Amino acid sequence: MLKEVFRNPTKWSAMRQLIFKEIDDLIIDSLGIVCFISFFVGGVVSIQTALNLTNPLIPKYLIGFATRQSVILEFAPTFISIIMAGKMGSFITSSIGTMRVTEQIDALEVMGVNSLNYLIFPKIIALLLYPFVIGISMFLGVFGGWIASVYGGFASSNEFITGIQQEFIPFHIAYAFIKTVVFAMLLATIPSFHGYYMKGGALEVGKASTVSFVWTSVTIILSNYILTQLLLT
Amino acid sequence: MIEVKNVEKSFGDSKVLKGISTVFDAGKTNLIIGQSGSGKTVLLKSLLGIHSPDKGTISFDGRIYSELTPDEKRALRTEIGMVFQGSALFDSMTVEENVGFPLKMFTNKTDAEIKERVNFVINRVNLINANHKKPSEISGGMQKRVAIARAIVNNPKYLFCDEPNSGLDPKTAIVIDNLIHEITVEYNITTVVNTHDMNSVMEIGDKIIFLKEGILAWEGTKKDIFKTDNEAITDFVYSSNLFKKIRKAQNKED
Numbered sequence: 001m002l003k004e005v006f007r008n009p010t011k012w013s014a015m016r017q018l019i020f021k022e023i024d025d026l027i028i029d030s031l032g033i034v035c036f037i038s039f040f041v042g043g044v045v046s047i048q049t050a051l052n053l054t055n056p057l058i059p060k061y062l063i064g065f066a067t068r069q070s071v072i073l074e075f076a077p078t079f080i081s082i083i084m085a086g087k088m089g090s091f092i093t094s095s096i097g098t099m100r101v102t103e104q105i106d107a108l109e110v111m112g113v114n115s116l117n118y119l120i121f122p123k124i125i126a127l128l129l130y131p132f133v134i135g136i137s138m139f140l141g142v143f144g145g146w147i148a149s150v151y152g153g154f155a156s157s158n159e160f161i162t163g164i165q166q167e168f169i170p171f172h173i174a175y176a177f178i179k180t181v182v183f184a185m186l187l188a189t190i191p192s193f194h195g196y197y198m199k200g201g202a203l204e205v206g207k208a209s210t211v212s213f214v215w216t217s218v219t220i221i222l223s224n225y226i227l228t229q230l231l232l233t
Numbered sequence: 234m235i236e237v238k239n240v241e242k243s244f245g246d247s248k249v250l251k252g253i254s255t256v257f258d259a260g261k262t263n264l265i266i267g268q269s270g271s272g273k274t275v276l277l278k279s280l281l282g283i284h285s286p287d288k289g290t291i292s293f294d295g296r297i298y299s300e301l302t303p304d305e306k307r308a309l310r311t312e313i314g315m316v317f318q319g320s321a322l323f324d325s326m327t328v329e330e331n332v333g334f335p336l337k338m339f340t341n342k343t344d345a346e347i348k349e350r351v352n353f354v355i356n357r358v359n360l361i362n363a364n365h366k367k368p369s370e371i372s373g374g375m376q377k378r379v380a381i382a383r384a385i386v387n388n389p390k391y392l393f394c395d396e397p398n399s400g401l402d403p404k405t406a407i408v409i410d411n412l413i414h415e416i417t418v419e420y421n422i423t424t425v426v427n428t429h430d431m432n433s434v435m436e437i438g439d440k441i442i443f444l445k446e447g448i449l450a451w452e453g454t455k456k457d458i459f460k461t462d463n464e465a466i467t468d469f470v471y472s473s474n475l476f477k478k479i480r481k482a483q484n485k486e487d
Binding site (some may be wrong): 106 | 308310313318322323324337338
């Protein structure tokens with residue numbers, strides 16, 4: 001499938017419009033939910049950490065440290081991607097699947113359009129912007145943690161910010177973004193595959209969306225494990 | 234002209250087409266008729282290149298499809314217009330964008346030239362005040378007109394229609410049939426229509442081929458249908474009460 005996606009490209013003037021449309025559908029439309037979830041989960045991570053620091057000898061800046069580590073290393077890249085497997089993934093599978101059921105893909109093929117390139121290539125290009133979404137998620141997660149920590153009375157602003165800066169390893173950011181790029185490719189291709197090759201009617205579109213969510217999540221979790229093993233150990 | 238020579242197609246153990254040979258002439262509305270499961274759709278999809286025949290050849294004005302390079306096949310497909318059973322209009326596009334799609338993809342026309350051509354074909358299929366509507370906002374009959382407009386916008390040499398009347402009321406079905414026939418004659422297109430609607434057969438059937446269990450059981454014109462003694466075609470045609478009555482009336486006249 002992937003080989004065909006890059007063969008016989010669609011005319012650039014049409015492809016440019018498709019790419020902008022996919023950026024709007026997949027990236028811009030996801031920002032709201034990503035921002036909302038990141039902010040509040042960051043806040044919850046911060047509160048949970050604070051509530052578990054019962055020993056007075058443990059410094060309060062650990063709240064900021066734990067929030068930063070949780071959000072940057074796992075929550076933003078991995079868990080937001082799993083949430084996106086549900087949102088973007090089912091959107092991709094159901095939209096391509098509906099085109100299959102209603103013969104729109106056959107119409108493209110009969111006209112001489114490489115339907116794999118026309119439908120999937122713009123999604124892959126649009127998802128190259130996915131690391132920006134995760135960058136925003138990282139920022140808002142930590143910001144949510146700071147708000148919850150300071151206004152909840154668990155730590156002062158200075159303590160939280162000291163925690164954020166404590167033992168900062170820049171490679172962790174690179175690690176998170178390397179994972180993000182891999183997850184973006186999984187998010188673009190697995191749901192597209194399940195939509196494009198589905199057979200049947202409207203009921204099967206729903207089933208294909210569910211199966212695609214399961215497989216995308218499983219591959220994200222497995223590749224997360226493999227990448228962590230390769231990059232951090 | 235499309236020439237079909239000894240085409241066979243199987244799916245697993247089931248042989249769907251058993252050596253079909255026929256010719257579809259330019260400027261004529263050629264109909265493929267037959268019961269469900271007779272192989273009509275498989276033959277149409279084989280003509281379109283969606284299925285590859287196991288045996289035999291299909292040639293488009295001398296160009297044998299199976300012998301063409303991928304680039305030549307793609308070029309040939311730009312000469313084909315197709316009206317799908319469910320119209321297959323692109324949901325995300327307006328009527329105007331749907332009709333202009335083949336021009337945008339395969340020609341170097343400017344936006345103004347595309348708009349002019351799109352408006353011309355939209356008027357040709359008698360669509361009024363629908364340019365900026367989405368397919369979901371127009372009726373089934375209008376969707377069929379849009380599908381026809383999209384199929385002819387790039388001046389195709391070959392037009393294929395899969396059950397163009399399905400889901401339409403009889404009056405609209407006749408309008409769509411006549412539109413297909415007029416366009417075929419006007420632009421000298423080789424048109425192949427897959428149908429089991431006997432009204433279509435009687436309205437526009439310049440040439441009719443009748444498939445039964447994957448075999449070409451009969452071919453002729455709409456006039457020949459009432460004269461033939463071929464049991465296969467008479468069984469099919471007179472399974473309709475309406476046609477039984479027509480036959481009775483004709484017998485009385487004779």
